[in-house]
Amino acid sequence: MALRINDIAPDFTAETSNGPISFHEWVGNSYAIIFSHPRDFTPVCTTEFGAVAQLAQEWEQRGTKVLGVSVDSAEDHRKWKRDIEAFSGSPANFAIVDDTSLQVAKLYDMLPADAYLPDGRTAADSATVRTVYIIGPDKKIRLMMTYPMSVGRNFAEILRALDAVQATDGVPIATPADWVPGQDVIAALSLTDEQAEAKFGKVDRKLPYLRYVAQPARG
Numbered sequence: 001m002a003l004r005i006n007d008i009a010p011d012f013t014a015e016t017s018n019g020p021i022s023f024h025e026w027v028g029n030s031y032a033i034i035f036s037h038p039r040d041f042t043p044v045c046t047t048e049f050g051a052v053a054q055l056a057q058e059w060e061q062r063g064t065k066v067l068g069v070s071v072d073s074a075e076d077h078r079k080w081k082r083d084i085e086a087f088s089g090s091p092a093n094f095a096i097v098d099d100t101s102l103q104v105a106k107l108y109d110m111l112p113a114d115a116y117l118p119d120g121r122t123a124a125d126s127a128t129v130r131t132v133y134i135i136g137p138d139k140k141i142r143l144m145m146t147y148p149m150s151v152g153r154n155f156a157e158i159l160r161a162l163d164a165v166q167a168t169d170g171v172p173i174a175t176p177a178d179w180v181p182g183q184d185v186i187a188a189l190s191l192t193d194e195q196a197e198a199k200f201g202k203v204d205r206k207l208p209y210l211r212y213v214a215q216p217a218r219g
Contacts, residue, residue: 003109005142009135010107016067016095017077024139027065031142031166033158034133036069036099036110040080044152045070049080049096050088051155058159062166068096069104071129105129132158134165142169171216172199184212 003010009032011024026032035052037045052066059066070077077096084092097104105111110129132153134143142165147153164175172188179185187196189209197203200213 003141003144005144007141009133009139009141011139012104012107014104015074015098017074017081017098018093018095021067021095021097023067026067027135027137027139029137031062031064031137031162032135033059033064033066033162034069034108034131034135035066035153036105036108036129036131038071038129038149040070040072040076041083044149046080046083046087048153048155049084049092050090051153052094053084053088053090053092055155055159056090056093062162064162066094068094069099069129070096071099071102071105073100074098099129108133134158134162136165136169167215167218173213173216176212182215185215187211187213 009023009027011022013020013022035048037048039045049068052068068077072080074096077098081092081096099105102111108131110131130147130149132143132145132147133141136142143161145153145158145161160180163181164179167181167185168174172191173185174188175185176183184204187200187203191199193203193205193211196211196213200216202213204212206212
C-alpha cells in the first residue's frame, strides 16, 4: 500500500556509512529528512549531497537529522563522501544507508515491491530511488517529494518546506504559496474570526475563507 501523509514512517534497521542504526530510535525526538539517491559516484547526486553537507548548520538549528539512502554499500558511501566533501567544501558527516538489498527503497515505495534489479545495476535501473521524506518527532510522514533523474533537487525549497512543516505543526494555521519564515500565515478555517483574533491578534480578511495573521512565535 502506498505511503501517505500522516502515515507512520516505516521503521527499519540498516548498516550506514556511520554504523548501524534502528531508524525510529535514531530519529528520537527530532525531525528527520530522508534523501534517497539512485547510485553513488553519479554527478547530480554528488551535487545534491554536497548541498546537504553545506546546510549542516541549518539542519541543526531546526532540530532535524538528515539521512541519505543509496543502493550501494556502506563502504562505497564512505569512499563517495570524499568526492562530496571535495566538491562542496564541507564535511559530509551525515549517515548514508547501505540499501543494496533495496529494503528501504521498498519500504518507502521508491520502487515496486516486486522490483528485481540485477547485479551490476546502473543508476538508470534504480531511477525511482530519488525521493525526499520529512518526518516528525512522532515518526509520522509530514511531506514527500519525488524527482526524476534529470532534475537536481532545490534544497532551498526543501529547507523552506521544513520551516513550513515546523511552523504549522500543532498550530491552527497554514502557509500560503511561496511563504518564507517571518511572513504572514493563514488562519485555519476551524477558527472563527473572533477566535483567530483572540489567538493571533490582527486578522487581515482577504476573503471569507482566506484570513492572514502574523506568524506566531514557537513556544
